[in-house]
Amino acid sequence: MKAVNSSMGLTEWSLLIALSVLWGGSFFFVEVAVDAFGPFTIVALRVGLAAIALNLAVVAIGLRMPRDRHLWTAFLGMGFLNNMIPFSLIVWGQTYITSGFASILNASTPFFTVIAAHYLTSDEKMTRGRLAGVILGVAGVVSMIGAEALQGFFTNTLAQLAILGAAISYAFGGIFGRRFRTLGCSPLVTATGQVTASTVVLVPLALVVERPWTLPLPAVEVWGAILGLALFSTALAYILYFRILATTGATNLLLVTFLIPISAVLLGTTILGEQLEPKHFVGIGVIGLGLAAIDGRPFGTLRRKLSSN
Template sequence: MASRPMSPVEWGLLIALSLLWGGSFLFNGILVRELPPFTIVTARVALAALALWAIVRLSGHAVPRSREAWFAFFGMGVLNNIIPFSLIVWGQTHIASGLASILNATTPLFAVIVAHVLTEDEKMTGGRLAGVLVGFLGVALMIGPSALGDLGTNVLAQLAVLGGAVSYSIAGIFGRRFRSMGLPPLLPAAGQVTASALLMLPVALLIDRPWALSAPSPEAWAALFGLAFLATALAYVIFFRILATAGATNLMLVTFLIPVSAILLGALVLGEVLAPKHFAGMALIAVGLAAIDGRLLRLVRERRRPLGSDA
């Protein structure tokens, strides 16, 4: 899967996924003012599960009942939700969000390594690794060099965020099994968030004690519904669709696009000003993605080959 360039449809889905997950920063920014983290995470996956199972019922898909399928759902929920959400939330209580974003952008680097070790069809290439490194530099530039000022302090918190990135990359490989099971993207999406909700509920009840919290404002409810239905339910249907056809390494490229989407949405919705570093960072990310895709490099080689042969 990773040996071929992504199709225009797959690139479109990847951009759509980055917009949905980039928008989650706006929703979370509203929610953290009124609700504690584990309550937000639990409500997010629980509401997404309700929405997705309603769609499953309406679409006529049979609910998987095999032990293998539900083992995979819980495994995916742990690797793709519980571990990274918990590690990153904890890490962000000790380090700046900019540094956390840069550390999280290492996900494609880990994905390239994990896929090379654990798969036969997503092996590392020089162009792919170079593209990942250039894309990572673009994210770091766009967020700003000042975010690296705390690098080296709060090492455990930084390792926690890196651990979340590793977990995301392993989840991408783990989720490849849903294709061999013949499950449409809707079912792994619903199963994963259901497993995550069941696992997170006791944590939220024990730590956050949500029954003692003040009632959320209408603005917070709107943000929660956006987070659950758009940035989770719809996003994970797209996530598993890309994973099934383009592979785990290509899917993890969304990590480079999320900061771009978040900054652009901030400019459009909140009126935030775009600085030159944002445009420079986006340009580097574009170069990195082009290198990873490989088509641009092959096109240049094909156009130069006749000239070289004439000489």
């Protein structure tokens, strides 16, 4: 397997920033929809509508979805790790904590990725900088959760753990998704296969468990949030996701989760009137130092400047 790039160029950073905006918006969209639908229904609508849009895009540009059973098994595995588990945990968690706080906890994804990639890949091994980043990241997450987590499993603590569980699932999903580089799938086909396979599982699950047809008809803004979640934060976002993953690797790709809280917090505070506590800002600052250590280049640039003076 061809090794991935250890650093990112201007194109990759631009795509990463765009992806952070799309995924940051997902926390806002979920916050709008979470009082109208159950978690499985929101996730089923998210992947189902995204699957329709992406399949139409595949047909429109003249591509064909593969029929190979092994490839669809891989799509299902990717959907399980990257859609079914994390989407459901995040939506459930956001019924108890704010979108901004959820997005900050989700920023722990790169630290779980660094650990998993060290043991499961040959070209994304742990370095001293990445180890320092992991330690700082864990410290940042602990500072955000706070001492109340040690006093018992309260509902909001379980919600926080659910978001961390989603982050772990994303980490393994990023590593699992590396295989599509060698399977001859374009980012569009891979994204389409992933959400289509997820839809096949999640729609029946939502219908059986939550019976959404028994709920009151949601308001227009809820449907708008669902469409934004499906078309922008899922369909378009995963095209960018697999494009970045193919060239820069799982560890670099999931640095996006530090950028996500910025857009999520801005949306949550300006539109939903949410507030973050001081410990959340401390946590995000520590996580930022951790991600800088994982990336390595900011500290390398600083060392070169200091040595030249």
